[in-house]
Amino acid sequence: MTAVLSTNRRVLLTALLALPALGHASQASPHKERDQLTGLFSNRQSAAILGQAYLQQQPEEADRQKLENLLLSPGNLQVLAPEDGNLDQVGTRNLKAAFQTLRRRDFDEGNVRQIGGCMLSVTELRLCALVALS
Amino acid sequence: MAFVDTRTLGDGEVIEADICIIGAGPAGLAIATAFEGDSTRIALLESGDNGFDDDTQALAAGEVVGIPYPDLDVVRLRMLGGSSNHWGGNIRPMDALDFEVRDWIPNSGWPFGLEELQPYYKRAAEFCGVPNEAFEIASQQAAVGASPWSFADDAIATQVFQTVGGEARALGAYHEETLENSSNVTTYLFANVVDITTDDLSSQVSELTIRTLNDKTLKARAKHYVLAAGGIENPRILLLANKTRAAGLGNENDLVGRYFMEHLTSPDFALLFPSDPQLDFRFYKDFEADWGETWGMLTFSEEVQRSAGLVNARFQAAKITNEFNKNIDEPGMQSLTKLVQAGSSGRVPDELERHLANVIADIDDVAQSGYYRLFHHPNYPLVSIDLVVISEQIPNPDSRVYLSQEKDRFGQNRCVLDWRLTDLDSENLTRISDQIQRQFGRSELGRVRIQLPEGGYKNINPHPHYHHMGTTRMDNDPKRGVVDANCRLHEASNLYVAGSSVFPTVGNVNPTLTIIALAYRLADHLKGLKS
Ligand SMILES: Cc1cc2nc3c(=O)[nH]c(=O)nc-3n(C[C@H](O)[C@H](O)[C@H](O)COP(=O)(O)OP(=O)(O)OC[C@H]3O[C@@H](n4cnc5c(N)ncnc54)[C@H](O)[C@@H]3O)c2cc1C
Numbered sequence A: 001m002t003a004v005l006s007t008n009r010r011v012l013l014t015a016l017l018a019l020p021a022l023g024h025a026s027q028a029s030p031h032k033e034r035d036q037l038t039g040l041f042s043n044r045q046s047a048a049i050l051g052q053a054y055l056q057q058q059p060e061e062a063d064r065q066k067l068e069n070l071l072l073s074p075g076n077l078q079v080l081a082p083e084d085g086n087l088d089q090v091g092t093r094n095l096k097a098a099f100q101t102l103r104r105r106d107f108d109e110g111n112v113r114q115i116g117g118c119m120l121s122v123t124e125l126r127l128c129a130l131v132a133l134s
Numbered sequence B: 001m002a003f004v005d006t007r008t009l010g011d012g013e014v015i016e017a018d019i020c021i022i023g024a025g026p027a028g029l030a031i032a033t034a035f036e037g038d039s040t041r042i043a044l045l046e047s048g049d050n051g052f053d054d055d056t057q058a059l060a061a062g063e064v065v066g067i068p069y070p071d072l073d074v075v076r077l078r079m080l081g082g083s084s085n086h087w088g089g090n091i092r093p094m095d096a097l098d099f100e101v102r103d104w105i106p107n108s109g110w111p112f113g114l115e116e117l118q119p120y121y122k123r124a125a126e127f128c129g130v131p132n133e134a135f136e137i138a139s140q141q142a143a144v145g146a147s148p149w150s151f152a153d154d155a156i157a158t159q160v161f162q163t164v165g166g167e168a169r170a171l172g173a174y175h176e177e178t179l180e181n182s183s184n185v186t187t188y189l190f191a192n193v194v195d196i197t198t199d200d201l202s203s204q205v206s207e208l209t210i211r212t213l214n215d216k217t218l219k220a221r222a223k224h225y226v227l228a229a230g231g232i233e234n235p236r237i238l239l240l241a242n243k244t245r246a247a248g249l250g251n252e253n254d255l256v257g258r259y260f261m262e263h264l265t266s267p268d269f270a271l272l273f274p275s276d277p278q279l280d281f282r283f284y285k286d287f288e289a290d291w292g293e294t295w296g297m298l299t300f301s302e303e304v305q306r307s308a309g310l311v312n313a314r315f316q317a318a319k320i321t322n323e324f325n326k327n328i329d330e331p332g333m334q335s336l337t338k339l340v341q342a343g344s345s346g347r348v349p350d351e352l353e354r355h356l357a358n359v360i361a362d363i364d365d366v367a368q369s370g371y372y373r374l375f376h377h378p379n380y381p382l383v384s385i386d387l388v389v390i391s392e393q394i395p396n397p398d399s400r401v402y403l404s405q406e407k408d409r410f411g412q413n414r415c416v417l418d419w420r421l422t423d424l425d426s427e428n429l430t431r432i433s434d435q436i437q438r439q440f441g442r443s444e445l446g447r448v449r450i451q452l453p454e455g456g457y458k459n460i461n462p463h464p465h466y467h468h469m470g471t472t473r474m475d476n477d478p479k480r481g482v483v484d485a486n487c488r489l490h491e492a493s494n495l496y497v498a499g500s501s502v503f504p505t506v507g508n509v510n511p512t513l514t515i516i517a518l519a520y521r522l523a524d525h526l527k528g529l530k531s
Helices: A002-016 A032-037 A042-056 A064-071 A074-080 A092-109 A124-134 B026-034 B054-060 B114-127 B137-144 B174-182 B233-240 B301-308 B334-346 B353-365 B371-376 B425-441 B512-531
Strands: A112-115 A118-121 B001-007 B013-014 B019-022 B043-044 B062-066 B156-164 B185-189 B192-198 B207-209 B217-221 B223-229 B270-272 B287-289 B292-300 B311-321 B382-390 B399-405 B411-420 B446-450 B495-497
Touching: A002 A064, A002 A124, A042 A124, A064 A124, A092 A118, A092 A124, A092 B399, A092 B425, A112 A124, A118 A124, A118 B287, A118 B292, A118 B446, A124 B019, B013 B043, B019 B026, B026 B043, B026 B114, B026 B174, B026 B185, B043 B270, B062 B399, B062 B446, B137 B156, B137 B287, B137 B292, B137 B382, B156 B425, B192 B233, B223 B233, B223 B512, B233 B411, B270 B353, B270 B425, B292 B301, B292 B425, B301 B425, B353 B382, B353 B446, B382 B425, B425 B446
Parallel strands: B001 B185, B013 B217, B019 B043, B019 B223, B043 B185, B062 B411, B223 B495
Antiparallel strands: A112 A118, B156 B292, B192 B207, B207 B217, B270 B382, B270 B446, B287 B292, B292 B311, B311 B382, B399 B411
């Protein structure tokens, strides 16, 4: 595994799994702003539940490494880290925005799945699935 | 000339006029009042009274086969003003695309475009006491102080609907004074037209036969005749006029009564989870106006309808549920276990909605409303909006009105309503669902959950709107239409049809504003013939 790839995986997981700091939001914290933005999902249980539902439909993706590879595919990296393909410098806020772009692309291209009657983008479901497996 | 109680006229008497109009519902009223003050003598022949009359109403009974439908004497009214005495009053012009030939919709296409009806829509709105500018987005924006939602590439557009309220709601009563004071319009109440007599070739109508409930028979003669008796009664009267041709008047190509259409609604079908729990939906809520109510609704852009091959559909934000998302905080993976179990049996538990609300809000980055994170973390409030879907039905020759063996009190065959949908209608509902979900998702406005009955789209029970359309369709080709672009019967050159029975396709809007606009257009045509 190249150094960039492993960094990217680490960044992705950190963004997904870092505990949001809201429980402490009322406390003075020099990193309050950053902490609040940490974590793509503020409720990991909800994300995990949707992820699990997705994996039921796509059991072949029920593998953390596979999901990471899919989420960090070259096509996705062009959007996530357009400069050099390295997520390390991107920052959670930008990462979130980039994932929004990917999600919109999914809807445009019909890369979507139905979960309980709701149409969701495959990218957002893969992120949820990663939470479910982590 | 005012009102005449036809029961008081002599048996065998003949009513003479320049134009005889059969039916004083919105269509007949609009035509008659358009001639008000003119030198043209109008006889407006109305089956009912200016109030409800049980015996007259009983004439509206009929049979229902096919898709279940409420009784036919419940879904229309026989009295001055017709069904506008119990209508919802919701009005809006049809869209430009509704008039076009759409190659993905069989039998679509009007003989003219929206621009032809525009000036008449203006007059129709006035007829209903609604100012024209009320349909404009800017006017609604100013009135409610809120803006419509913005969709990526304007794939979904917002339109403004009006609900006629107050005095204007019952259109018969609203225009009664005009009729009362008219010098050239005579309104004959309790005048039941039971037959249309033509020459031997059925190319000209020569007279109408009128019966009253006190057993008098009269005749009415005019240069021109307008049949404006409603979307079910118009074909019935033509089919009953079968002395010259057994199949009925105007029915040489077996089209009279066919292509019956309704608007299709499936309540509790679509649920919107907005990404932002604070999404402003004031534009879409009923707003009280001087003339009634006004509200916004959503519809697919022309481009989306064309590219996805959709029928025209609209979405109304109905019930809004706003509940703090508290239950989700339960510790452990209880819900997950439930979901997994349910998933294996193909059922999804209700709390999925709560999880969706959380995930969608996160992913669509409502973080600027960090309010929720600060005070309610980690759960967002659960807001869901019922989206009522109302779509057009695809013209279907097997969906029809025909004569029953049962007879009414005049010995005339009652009618049978055999309303039918096709697979194409359910396929369209699938496509509509797909598009509404996709467009909300890509616009970062939320996600739409479709709730299908067991068995899927085919088993959706369509909820009737009491809009009776298509049964004497308009087309310049007599093989494809009962009336031509001027609403004149192909077969008899002095008989015209007014009402939604002439609609070749029906768009997603309620029909009456278009009925009235077409009626004004027909009045202009008749005035043109005179000059
Ligand atoms: C509950 C309900 C809610 C509705 N809500 C809406 C709405 O929100 N918006 C909308 O646009 N539309 C609505 N509609 C439909 C609307 O009422 C009709 O589109 C409209 O009334 C049709 O007008 P019309 O003049 O063509 O026919 P009608 O209103 O049916 O009038 C026909 C007239 O002809 C008379 N007649 C019938 N047979 C004879 C005969 N043999 N001789 C003499 N006279 C005869 C009848 O007595 C009647 O007065 C609703 C209908 C119902 C029932």
